[in-house]
Each structure stands twice: as C-alpha cells, then as structure tokens.
Amino acid sequence: AGQVVIAGKEGIIVQTGKGLIAITELQMQNRSRLDAESFLRGNSIEPGEILGGVSPNDGKQG
Secondary structure (H helix, E strand, O other): OEEEEEEEOOEEEEEEOOEEEEEOEEOOOOOOOEEHHHHHHHOOOOOOOEEOOOOOOOOOOO
16 A cells, blocks of 8 residues: 555656655556556546555455
C-alpha cells in the first residue's frame, strides 16, 4: 500500500514504505491500459489517498 503524493499528467507519485514510485500507466480490471493523464481524466485520485488496500474480493472465488 502507499499514499498518493502527486496525481497529474506526468504520473501518479506514491509514497511507499521503501520510497517513492511513479505510476505512469494503469489498467483497471477488464479495462484497457491507459497512461496516467488519460486515466485521471475519468477517475479521481487525490493526494493523501491510500492505494493498494485489500479489495473486498481478494482471495474469494466466483
């Protein structure tokens, strides 16, 4: 998991326990891959938001 530091056209910068990572492309489940700028046009990710939490469906079959 990590906390969003910056979300903009250059990418999404996330603070992790081991440092910063830059996310430049994303792909949601069953969706096409998008660059960060395109992804942010249709999705809201704000500084301070936590990414990488456990999804309610993690580990479940069906």
